[in-house]
Each structure stands twice: as C-alpha cells, then as structure tokens.
Amino acid sequence: MPRALITGINGQDGSYLAELLLDRGYRVVGLMREGAGERTSRIDHLKTRIDLVTGSLLDEALLRRIIEDYRPDEIYNLAARASSRQLFVDPVLTGDFNGLAVARILEAIRTVRPGARFCQASSSEMFGDAGEAPQSEATAFRPINPYGVAKLFAHGMVRSYREHFGVFACSSILFNHESPRRGPDFVTRKISMAVARIKKGSASSLELGDLDAVRDWGYAADYMHAMWLMLQAESADDYVVATGESHSVREFCAVAFAHVGLDYRDYVRVDPGARRAAERVPRIGDPSKARKILGWRPTVPFEDLVRIMVDADLAALS
Missing domain, CATH: 3.40.50.720 (NAD(P)-binding Rossmann-like Domain)
Known part of the structure; x- marks a missing residue:
C-alpha cells in the first residue's frame, strides 16, 4: 500500500x-x-x-x-x-x-x-x-x-x-x-454564497471591487x-x-446569478475603495506542458464550476 x-x-x-x-x-x-x-x-x-x-x-x-x-x-x-x-x-x-x-x-x-x-x-x-x-x-x-x-x-x-x-x-x-470548499474570503466564494443568500431572501445585494479583473x-x-x-x-x-482560459469577475457574477434566474446587475454593487491596480497583462496560464507530458486536462468547464459552487451554497442554506 x-x-x-x-x-x-x-x-x-x-x-x-x-x-x-x-x-x-x-x-x-x-x-x-x-x-x-x-x-x-x-x-x-x-x-x-x-x-x-x-x-x-x-x-x-x-x-x-x-x-x-x-x-x-x-x-x-x-x-x-x-x-x-x-x-x-x-x-x-x-x-x-x-x-x-x-x-x-x-x-x-x-x-x-x-x-x-x-x-x-x-x-x-x-x-x-x-x-x-x-x-x-x-x-x-x-x-x-x-x-x-x-x-x-x-x-x-x-x-x-x-x-x-x-x-x-x-x-x-x-x-x-475553486470549489464549494473554497474559503469564504475569496471572491468566487463570496459571489456563490451571496447568490444563494439573495435567492433565499436573506440578503439583498453583493458588494465587490473590480468587476473587470480577470483570472484563470x-x-x-x-x-x-x-x-x-x-x-x-x-x-x-x-x-x-491552469485551464488556459481567462474570465472576469463580471462573467462569474453573470453565470452565478443567471443560474438562479437573476440578473447580477440588479444586485451587485461596486465599491471603488476595494479596487486593485489594473494588471498590465491578464493572469492566464499555459498548461500545454502538463497536457503533453502528463496527459492532464481540466474536466470541469468554467460555467459548470460556477454552477457547482452556487448549488452547494444553496444546499447549505436549505
């Protein structure tokens, strides 16, 4: 063993x-x-x-x-x-x-x-x-x-x-x-938890910084x-x-809210004080070496990941 x-x-x-x-x-x-x-x-x-x-x-x-x-x-x-x-x-x-x-x-x-x-x-x-x-x-x-x-x-x-x-x-x-096990102080989990709370009626809005920040x-x-x-x-x-794809915080919000039949623009508020300095180039990885040598490929697309996180937080509130 x-x-x-x-x-x-x-x-x-x-x-x-x-x-x-x-x-x-x-x-x-x-x-x-x-x-x-x-x-x-x-x-x-x-x-x-x-x-x-x-x-x-x-x-x-x-x-x-x-x-x-x-x-x-x-x-x-x-x-x-x-x-x-x-x-x-x-x-x-x-x-x-x-x-x-x-x-x-x-x-x-x-x-x-x-x-x-x-x-x-x-x-x-x-x-x-x-x-x-x-x-x-x-x-x-x-x-x-x-x-x-x-x-x-x-x-x-x-x-x-x-x-x-x-x-x-x-x-x-x-x-x-990310995943449903991500800590609550990370932006992805903040979004999925807020979507669940808003859908369940225990929250009315979500405050974020830069919606145009992108990540892989x-x-x-x-x-x-x-x-x-x-x-x-x-x-x-x-x-x-990495996945080799970049998506913005705005996209994450759009997919997360749409999953429960809501429009993120009705609930997300931007806090100018929470904005970070813009990055010169997007943070996106090139996983071609891992794909070629290890045969590794991601199995969960971005949209599915967002929905998995929202569903888990909805279930936690049930």
Missing part, C-alpha cells in the same frame, strides 16, 4: 487530494497546524480513513519525526498562509510558512527519506507583474507581494534540491482553483489530480496547472 503525507490536509486542496489518494488505495497521513482542530469540516467525512497529526511547519524536528514514523512514499505540501487578506499581513511569518518551511521539508526528505517523492503547491502569484500572457514555465517571475515572493523562494528550493541533491521534487504552479479559474479537484500525476511521472519537473 503506497503511503502519502499531505500538509494542510484540512484545506480545500488537501481534502480533494486526500479523497483522490484514498480512492487509489493509499494510506494517507495529514498534517494540520496546531490550533486547527476545529476547522476540519472539509475532511470530517474522511477522519476514519486517514491518520491526522498536528504540528507546525516551522518545527523541523517534528517534520523529521513524522517522516521517520510514517515513511511516506509521496509528500504533498499544500499548507500555506493563503488568504487574500493576508497577502501583505506579517510578511515575515508569510515568508517563514510559505518559503522557509519548504526548505525544512526538503531537508527532512533528503536526510530521512531520500526516496520519497515531493510535490510543492507553487502559485501563479509568483508571476506577479508578468511581462507576457499566457504565463508558462518559461515566463519570468516578478512577484509583487510577500506571498508570491515566499512561494518563489520555495519554488527555487525545489529546483535546487532536485538538481543538486537528486530529490524527486516537483513544483505545481497552480493558477486560481479551474476546479480544485482537477488540479490535485495534476499534482498526483507529477509524482507518477518518470522524472521530476515543474508544471503550470
């Missing part, structure tokens, strides 16, 4: 990856940060099938012990300070969790379990103020916030350990990926499948994981 360790297992991505691995016959060990014991709703249905441990990615000795005790064949690092509200909050801590923590994991693998395969959840935020679109593995990184900078450090460490120490280490450069949105479960495929490949490498 193959064994896998997932950090951040109680998050959106961790829960989908755990399901995928369990379905493939893995023994799954999940690491949650200390104090997160009550935030397990995404994995409550899996608790009898997984091993859960708590601890901090800042504790290298703990990471070594976990790897020694469970001897995972595959390790997926999904843990991060990822909230959009935290992009500029406490950059030192962000750097420690999203950057240095990855170096600790890689060093533990090198010294304790050198045969383990590792996949890092990198981020499209590393591209930042990109000079071209779409962004591929060859696009220059120009991060503009502490989150992206820390992720870029981790991304560089993955490559370093792969090339200099022979660790089977991959980076999955994930573009925006995919389905989180699809993206976890891509990460798994990376560790099944013959050799380790880095891959952009």
Whole structure:
C-alpha cells in the first residue's frame, strides 16, 4: 500500500487530494497546524480513513519525526498562509510558512527519506507583474507581494534540491482553483454564497471591487489530480496547472446569478475603495506542458464550476 503525507490536509486542496489518494488505495497521513482542530469540516467525512497529526511547519524536528514514523512514499505540501487578506499581513511569518518551511521539508526528505517523492503547491502569484500572457514555465517571475515572493523562494528550493541533491521534487504552479470548499474570503466564494443568500431572501445585494479583473479559474479537484500525476511521472519537473482560459469577475457574477434566474446587475454593487491596480497583462496560464507530458486536462468547464459552487451554497442554506 503506497503511503502519502499531505500538509494542510484540512484545506480545500488537501481534502480533494486526500479523497483522490484514498480512492487509489493509499494510506494517507495529514498534517494540520496546531490550533486547527476545529476547522476540519472539509475532511470530517474522511477522519476514519486517514491518520491526522498536528504540528507546525516551522518545527523541523517534528517534520523529521513524522517522516521517520510514517515513511511516506509521496509528500504533498499544500499548507500555506493563503488568504487574500493576508497577502501583505506579517510578511515575515508569510515568508517563514510559505518559503522557509519548504526548505525544512526538503531537508527532512533528503536526510530521512531520500526516496520519497515531493510535490510543492507553487502559485501563479509568483508571476506577479508578468511581462507576457499566457504565463508558462518559461515566463519570468516578478512577484509583487510577500506571498508570491515566499512561494518563489520555495519554488527555487525545489529546483535546487532536485538538481543538486537528486530529490524527486516537483513544483505545481497552480493558477486560481475553486470549489464549494473554497474559503469564504475569496471572491468566487463570496459571489456563490451571496447568490444563494439573495435567492433565499436573506440578503439583498453583493458588494465587490473590480468587476473587470480577470483570472484563470479551474476546479480544485482537477488540479490535485495534476499534482498526483507529477509524482507518477518518470522524472521530476515543474508544471503550470491552469485551464488556459481567462474570465472576469463580471462573467462569474453573470453565470452565478443567471443560474438562479437573476440578473447580477440588479444586485451587485461596486465599491471603488476595494479596487486593485489594473494588471498590465491578464493572469492566464499555459498548461500545454502538463497536457503533453502528463496527459492532464481540466474536466470541469468554467460555467459548470460556477454552477457547482452556487448549488452547494444553496444546499447549505436549505
């Protein structure tokens, strides 16, 4: 039975990856940060099938012990300070969790379990103020916030350990990926929750910032499948994981409200104070490398993703 360790297992991505691995016959060990014991709703249905441990990615000795005790064949690092509200909050801590923590994991693998395969959840935020679109593995990184900078450090460490120490280490450069399990402070979930509340009569409007901001949105479960495929490949490498399509916040609203028979223009209000500076080029990924080498393709189109999220929030209010 193959064994896998997932950090951040109680998050959106961790829960989908755990399901995928369990379905493939893995023994799954999940690491949650200390104090997160009550935030397990995404994995409550899996608790009898997984091993859960708590601890901090800042504790290298703990990471070594976990790897020694469970001897995972595959390790997926999904843990991060990822909230959009935290992009500029406490950059030192962000750097420690999203950057240095990855170096600790890689060093533990090198010294304790050198045969383990590792996949890092990198981020499209590393591209930042990109000079071209779409962004591929060859696009220059120009991060503009502490989150992206820390992720870029981790991304560089993955490559370093792969090339200099022979660790089977991959980076999955994930573009925006959503689901009904997405946190409520992300714009996609704000929209789907508001649509459900408005339809049910418990809210009357939704306030957003820039409706014309565009993103490459995919389905989180699809993206976890891509990460798994990376560790099944013959050799380790880095891959952009994206749909290759860009859609605006306005489009997301239009599809979400139309799904319940409403016109978003009657309910969405724009808050000028919440607008961000316009990006020079759209944030859109080029997944052709993953498609060619891994055979990976997204399975859930944009419109279906929006409807899935709205339906889940409607069901939660029933």
